[in-house]
Amino acid sequence: MAVIGLIGGPGAGKSHVAGVLKGFYPVALIEADKVGHRLLAQDPQVRSLILSAFGPGVLDREGGIDRTALGAVVFFDRDKKETLDSIMLPRIKESIQKEIESLTQADPHMTIVVDGALLVEAGCGELLDNLWYVHADASTRRKRLVEDRGIPPERAEAMLKSQAPDAFYLAHADAVIDNSQGRSGEELEVEVGMALEKLKRNGMDD
Numbered sequence: 263m264a265v266i267g268l269i270g271g272p273g274a275g276k277s278h279v280a281g282v283l284k285g286f287y288p289v290a291l292i293e294a295d296k297v298g299h300r301l302l303a304q305d306p307q308v309r310s311l312i313l314s315a316f317g318p319g320v321l322d323r324e325g326g327i328d329r330t331a332l333g334a335v336v337f338f339d340r341d342k343k344e345t346l347d348s349i350m351l352p353r354i355k356e357s358i359q360k361e362i363e364s365l366t367q368a369d370p371h372m373t374i375v376v377d378g379a380l381l382v383e384a385g386c387g388e389l390l391d392n393l394w395y396v397h398a399d400a401s402t403r404r405k406r407l408v409e410d411r412g413i414p415p416e417r418a419e420a421m422l423k424s425q426a427p428d429a430f431y432l433a434h435a436d437a438v439i440d441n442s443q444g445r446s447g448e449e450l451e452v453e454v455g456m457a458l459e460k461l462k463r464n465g466m467d468d
């Protein structure tokens with residue numbers, strides 16, 4: 263059994279690498295973004311804290327949290343992003359921990375992959391056996407966010423600026439997966455396979 267965390271900036275390709283892993287190996291996937299979306303949509307305490315911190319401008323017509331509006335506030339203002347992080351990250355960690363526990367109970371030998379940009383900031387390091395930094399240069403990431411994901415350029419730029427620099431990720435990573443533009447699918451698959459092999463050799467997947 264091993265729990266692998268995938269970290270990296272927006273557009274680096276964490277979800278893409280998670281997809282490669284899931285396509286080739288029997289792994290369970292936990293997506294931290296989806297955990298956050300669920301909390302925003304379903305947790306009344308989260309809704310109330312967000313409303314107090316950011317005001318009614320971040321609500322949609324039905325009274326739910328409008329993620330586009332909330333992103334427009336926090337990606338452009340460091341203090342507000344810190345406020346959002348203080349509300350979300352401890353709860354995201356708690357949900358991920360519960361999910362890991364229930365997956366492990368169902369199958370103690372399961373390999374679990376957790377995809378999340380802010381796993382280190384959320385204190386999830388202690389839940390993970392191995393942390394992989396998915397890396398792509400800033401211009402590739404910018405291009406992917408704008409062209410592949412349809413995010414407006416100013417918002418993509420603000421998202422890139424609101425995350426930690428390369429040095430932070432490198433300082434915490436056990437392995438680096440290079441997902442730059444121009445790498446072939448086969449190269450990426452080999453690199454992912456090698457990182458898994460290394461984990462096995464180090465006896466972390468028992």
Ligand SMILES: CC(C)(COP(=O)(O)OP(=O)(O)OC[C@H]1O[C@@H](n2cnc3c(N)ncnc32)[C@H](O)[C@@H]1O)[C@@H](O)C(=O)NCCC(=O)NCCS
Nearest residue numbers: 271272294295298329330332333350378379380381424425
């Ligand atoms: C800010 C929100 C409302 C924007 O929603 P939206 O649907 O537009 O974006 P989405 O959730 O798909 O996030 C896209 C990417 O933005 C980056 N990102 C998200 N939240 C943050 C943050 N607080 N700080 C820095 N980058 C972030 C991540 O790389 C993420 O993959 C949303 O991302 C959110 O609720 N963030 C807080 C939850 C969180 O911390 N998620 C990361 C879990 S590790």
Ligand SMILES: Nc1ncnc2c1ncn2[C@@H]1O[C@H](COP(=O)(O)OP(=O)(O)OP(=O)(O)O)[C@@H](O)[C@H]1O
Nearest residue numbers: 271272273274275276277278279379406410411441
């Ligand atoms: N190696 C690749 N080849 C082709 N397309 C890729 C590759 N890696 C990522 N992409 C595309 O780039 C976009 C961003 O990738 P992805 O969603 O995996 O990034 P992410 O790191 O999970 O981003 P975020 O933190 O914003 O969730 C997606 O549309 C994805 O399909």
